[in-house]
Amino acid sequence: MSGRRYDESDVRIRPGRGSRPRTKQRPAHEDAESALVTGVDRGRYAVLVDPAGPDEHAATAMKARELGRERVVPGDRVDLVGDTTGDEGTLARIVRIGERRTVLRRTADDTDPVERVIVANADQLVVVTALADPEPRTRMIDRCVVAAYDAGMDVLLCLTKADLASQDELVAMYAPIGVRVVVTQRGEGGAIVGLDEVRAALDGRVSVLVGHSGVGKSTLVNALVPDARRATGVVNDVTGRGRHTSTSAVALRVPGGSPTWVIDTPGVRSFGLAHVDPAHLAGAFPDLAEVVAQCPRGCTHADDAPDCELDAWVEGAPDDETREARRARVESFRRLLASRLGSADADPREAGVERRP
Known part of the structure; x- marks a missing residue:
């Protein structure tokens, strides 16, 4: 059997792992260029590069892998790399999310541990509610107020369709808790009466609009931002509910002198508050925070709470007028507290929470 002569060409050396050590350090x-997120659509983000700067322009971006599951939402200030020109077919990468001044969250219901971030860096929450068609749901409004106060945001209640019902009851209900109220209605030729007052309340701020479907939220946005072209719908005559027309949140610049933004959100039918600590709710009422601090340990501050200092504070008022004012404040606080804690026998539609089957 003849042998074969081997040479160096027959030798195969397994490649090593290289001399460069692995590292977790990121670039x-x-x-990176700064940008403002104005919209989210199926993993793609509409952004304004160099917002309010001399080179402001729109672009499309995706989230970089190093951000993991961290959610990017309208209102976020982010840093971009890659192709940020905004030319057709280009795609930048979001590599950093700036520190958020405020974060508006909600959960699917009051037991859901998963928080859903709606928008970031908004100054005020505008709760859009129709006075009729569909009927106003006060507990839904209460929940939005709780979420806004927890996020450190102001609250503006915008009542629409005032030509169909009176606003007096809702104004009297929310004015005592520091909620500013503006009222609109349809005028001749479809014009919105009261729009100037709404503009004044939004001027120079970032406002997020929240409301049930069918309350006129998209109509209001189209009047404020003529180029928005947000889809509008009608209320179902049988269910009394509106049809979802907006499918994603989008930030829109309101024309005018001051930098004013509105963030339109899809119509909601639930606003869970599982993320809100009830103990923090008194912080929205500075005059009551000092009172509840004197309550016995474990006090719930509810109507039936024994030895609650809120009741003593009301009864200790120096005169009838002050007593009635204090009582209104306490009732408002307890109503919001009840919205956060929920009620087993409450109508879930009134509470603003859809029960799961």
């Missing part, structure tokens, strides 16, 4: 992205 610094020092050349």
Whole structure:
């Protein structure tokens, strides 16, 4: 049997793993450009590069892998790398999310542990509610107020369709808790009466609009931002509910002198508050925070809470007028507290929470 002569060409050396050590250090992205997120659509983000700057322009971006599951929402200030020109077919990458001044959250219901971030860096929450068609749901409004106060945001209650019902009851209900109220209605030729007052309340701020479907939220946005072209719908005559027309949140700049933004959100039928600590709710009522601090340990501050200092504070008022004012404040606080804690026998539609089957 003849043998074969081997040479160096027959030798195969297994490649090594290289001399470069693996590292978890990420690139610094020092050349990243700042941008404002204005919309989210199926993993793609509409952004304004150099917002309010001399080179402001729109672009499309995706989220970089290093951000993991961290959610990017309208209102976020982010850093971009890659192709940020905004030319057709280009795609930048979001590599950093800036610190958020405020974060508006909600949960699917009051037991859901998963928080859903709606928008970031908004100054005020505008709760849009129709006075009729569909009927106003006060507990839904209460829940929005609780979420806004928890997020450190102001609250503006915008009542629409005032030509169909009186606003007096709702104004009297929410004015004592520091909620500013504006009222609109349809005028001749479809014009919105009261729009100037709404503009004044939004001027120079970032406002997020929330409301049930069919309350006129998209109609209001189209009047404020003529180029928005947000779809509008009608209320179902049988269910009394509106049809969802907006499918995603989008930030829109309101024309005018001051930098004013509105963030339109899809119509909601639930606003869970599982993320809100009831103990923090008194912080929205500075005059009551000092009172509840004197309550016995474990006091719920509810109507039937024994030895609650809120009741003593009301009864200790120096005169009848002050007593009635204090009582209104306490009732407002307890109503919001009840909205956060929920009620087993409450109508879930009134509470603003859809029960799961």
